[in-house]
């Protein structure tokens with residue numbers, strides 16, 4: 001990280017909202033459902049599928065979790081009405097996980113039940129390590145009721161992930177595998193870049209060999225290559241996995257994946273809570289901070 005990036009990273013809360021907004025435009029579809037539908041249509045036209053995330057932070061009041069459920073139900077209807085090739089991604093803490101696990105389970109089941117009726121699918125995102133056990137319990141419970149309509153996420157930076165893969169394989173699970181985005185303690189997570197990569201590849205092979213459907217979620221070109229090699233070597237059918245990327249990151253890599261004939265899904269966040277989401281993304285990925293600096297000194301980028 002250079003000095004410029006360090007400055008921007010640590011000064012992030014001081015960066016004016018309109019500046020963050022100009023950078024966020026690349027990573028967030030917009031504030032409204034119309035914006036999300038437009039971004040999904042563009043991705044579908046490119047040949048990619050979508051997964052839509054309604055932006056929001058952890059809720060502490062039940063009424064806010066209820067509102068999130070309603071937003072997701074509206075989103076599922078919109079996807080159906082417009083015949084968009086997209087599913088949805090949800091965050092348990094936005095649906096009440098930290099208020100009460102039972103409440104969260106009911107909320108997730110409400111969303112997954114509607115998705116199942118519509119022939120659609122819900123991905124449960126993985127948050128920080130304080131949520132891992134509860135999120136996997138949630139996945140087990142919802143999977144039992146709607147086995148083909150729900151999936152979960154595993155993070156290759158956690159020590160526990162290989163054991164979690166072993167536990168989940170008997171379900172015939174649908175897993176998004178990613179590196180993991182939170183700052184986790186050294187006692188429970190790999191911090192070395194190469195080890196996180198190696199653990200990604202190890203668990204990817206284990207999942208595919210075990211019959212799981214895998215969303216290979218990465219922009220790391222080495223891992224994209226590794227994913228392509230593993231599916232080729234194991235003779236995995238194109239309908240048993242997909243690559244996944246975030247909106248706005250490395251459009252050239254999107255073309256590489258699609259033109260090689262692999263399926264690709266783009267994670268499309270939208271909603272009025274774009275500001276905290278963008279600040280988090282910028283903090284977590286300091287190399288992106290240079291865009292903030294550029295936006296500060298240029299007009300209309």
Ligand code: FDA
Nearest residue numbers: 125126153178179180181217218219220244245246249267
């Ligand atoms: P790496 O961080 O090495 O990045 C590779 C390249 O991509 C670098 O050049 C980097 O600059 C660029 N890049 C990566 N992320 C970028 C960004 N946001 N903006 C601009 N450039 C970027 N994590 C989690 O803990 N729980 C989850 O549920 C999910 N869900 C999820 C869904 C999808 C579809 C993706 C792609 C990722 C996630 N993640 C996630 C995030 C994931 O864990 C990880 O933090 C990021 O993908 C970055 O890791 P890479 O594998 O891309 O490698």
